[in-house]
Amino acid sequence: MWALPVTFAGPGDARLTELENLTEAQLVEACLAGRSGAFDLVVERHRRTVYQLCYRFVGNHEDASDLSQDVFLRAYRGLRSFRGGSSLSTWLYRIGVNVCLNRVTAKRPIMEDIDARPHVDTVHEPQDERVLREERAVRVRTAIAKLPPKQRATLVLRMYQELSHEEIAGILDSSVGAVKANFFHAMGNLKKILSEA
Amino acid sequence: MSTHLTPEQFVDLAEGTQPESAVPHLAACDACRNELADLRAMMAATADVEVPEPSPLYWHHLSSRVRDAVDQQSERSWRARVMRPFVLVPSLGAVLAAAIFAVFAANRTAEAPARLPALPIAFNTTVVPETSPSFQPLAPFGATDDPQLNLVAAVATTADWDEMMDEVAMSTADTSDAVAAALTQDEQRELQRLLTEAIAQPGAREKLS
Numbered sequence: 001m002w003a004l005p006v007t008f009a010g011p012g013d014a015r016l017t018e019l020e021n022l023t024e025a026q027l028v029e030a031c032l033a034g035r036s037g038a039f040d041l042v043v044e045r046h047r048r049t050v051y052q053l054c055y056r057f058v059g060n061h062e063d064a065s066d067l068s069q070d071v072f073l074r075a076y077r078g079l080r081s082f083r084g085g086s087s088l089s090t091w092l093y094r095i096g097v098n099v100c101l102n103r104v105t106a107k108r109p110i111m112e113d114i115d116a117r118p119h120v121d122t123v124h125e126p127q128d129e130r131v132l133r134e135e136r137a138v139r140v141r142t143a144i145a146k147l148p149p150k151q152r153a154t155l156v157l158r159m160y161q162e163l164s165h166e167e168i169a170g171i172l173d174s175s176v177g178a179v180k181a182n183f184f185h186a187m188g189n190l191k192k193i194l195s196e197a
Numbered sequence: 198m199s200t201h202l203t204p205e206q207f208v209d210l211a212e213g214t215q216p217e218s219a220v221p222h223l224a225a226c227d228a229c230r231n232e233l234a235d236l237r238a239m240m241a242a243t244a245d246v247e248v249p250e251p252s253p254l255y256w257h258h259l260s261s262r263v264r265d266a267v268d269q270q271s272e273r274s275w276r277a278r279v280m281r282p283f284v285l286v287p288s289l290g291a292v293l294a295a296a297i298f299a300v301f302a303a304n305r306t307a308e309a310p311a312r313l314p315a316l317p318i319a320f321n322t323t324v325v326p327e328t329s330p331s332f333q334p335l336a337p338f339g340a341t342d343d344p345q346l347n348l349v350a351a352v353a354t355t356a357d358w359d360e361m362m363d364e365v366a367m368s369t370a371d372t373s374d375a376v377a378a379a380l381t382q383d384e385q386r387e388l389q390r391l392l393t394e395a396i397a398q399p400g401a402r403e404k405l406s
Contacts, residue, residue, distance in 0.1 A: 039267065073266045140242065165208075184236065191239050
C-alpha cells in the first residue's frame with residue numbers, strides 16, 4: 001500500500017503535531033471545541049478503511065468516493081452523539097454501513113469493469129499469476145456487490161474489517177445469531193453467484 | 198439420526214470457535230460435512246480479495262472534498278441560525294424601523310429643511326427643543342456635505358461586516374425591545390412620533406400589512 005504524508009495545517013505546524021499526540025477521545029473533544037485541523041486528522045486516520053468499506057459495498061470507485069465523503073460529513077454532523085462507548089472506527093463503520101445500505105437500496109451498484117486494473121504492488125509477481133489473481137478478485141468483488149444488503153454488510157464487516165460477530169450485531173442492530181446466519185447465507189449465495197458467472 | 202447443523206454451528210466450526218469433536222453429528226452426516234467444506238472454501242476464496250488501491254493522490258483529494266463539504270455544512274448551519282424566525286423577525290423589524298426613520302427624516306428635510314432640528318449624532322445626546330437657535334438644520338436631501346451622510350459613511354467605512362453579521366446571528370427576540378429601551382425618553386418620543394406619522398401616511402398600513 002502507498003502511504004502519502006498529508007498535512008493540512010502546513011508543514012511543521014506545532015498544532016498539528018500536538019493533535020497527533022492526542023488520544024481518540026481527546027481528538028473528538030478537540031473537534032467539538034472547533035480546533036483547526038482536528039477533524040482533518042480524523043479523516044486522515046480513517047479515510048482508507050471507510051473508503052474500502054464503501055468500495056466493497058458498491059463495487060466501484062466513483063460511488064465509493066461519494067459515499068466516503070458522505071460518511072465523514074455525517075460523522076462531522078453527529079460527532080456530539082459519539083459517546084466513546086465503542087472505538088471511533090466502529091462508530092464510523094456504523095455510519096458507513098447505514099450510508100451504504102441507504103445507497104444500495106436506492107441505487108443499483110455499478111459493477112467494476114473486468115478490465116479495471118487495480119493499482120497493487122505486483123512488481124515481484126509473474127504476469128500470468130497477477131492477471132489471474134486480478135480477474136478472480138474482480139469476480140469475487142462483483143459477486144459480493146450482488147448480495148442482499150444485510151448479507152453484504154455482514155460479510156464485509158466480518159471478512160474485511162475483521163469485526164467480531166458481537167460488534168457487527170451492534171452495528172446492524174441485530175442479534176449475534178442473526179449475524180452468523182446472515183454470514184452463512186452470504187457465503188452460500190456467493191458460491192451460487194460465482195458458479196453462475 | 199440427529200438434525201442437521203444450524204447456520205450458527207457451521208460458522209462456529211468454520212471459524213474454529215467450536216471444535217468438530219463437539220459436534221458428533223458431523224462425523225455421521227455427509228451433507229453437513231460437505232456444507233462445512235464449502236463454507237471454508239468460500240471463506241478462503243474471499244479472504245485475500247483486496248480493494249483496488251486508488252492513486253496515491255486520491256487520499257489528499259478525498260480529504261479536500263470532505264473539508265469542503267464540512268465547510269459548506271458549517272456555512273449552511275450559520276445561515277440556518279440567522280434565518281430562524283425569532284432571530285430574523287426582530288432583526289428585520291429593527292432594520293425596518295431604522296429605514297422608516299431615515300426616509301422620514303430625509304423627506305422632512307427636503308420638504309421643510311428649516312423646521313426640523315438636526316438629528317442627534319449619538320444616542321446619549323439630549324434632544325434639544327426645536328426652538329433652540331443653536332440647532333443646525335439638516336442639509337438638503339442628497340447634499341454632498343450632509344453631516345448625517347458623513348456620519349453614516351464613517352460608520353460604514355470602519356464597520357466590520359463579519360462582526361455585524363455575528364451580532365445579527367446572536368440577536369434574540371428581545372433585540373428590538375432592547376434597542377428601543379436604550380434610547381432616551383426624548384429619543385423614544387421622537388421615534389414614536391416619526392413612526393406614527395409614517396403609519397398615518399396614505400397607503401402606509403396597506404404596505405405594512
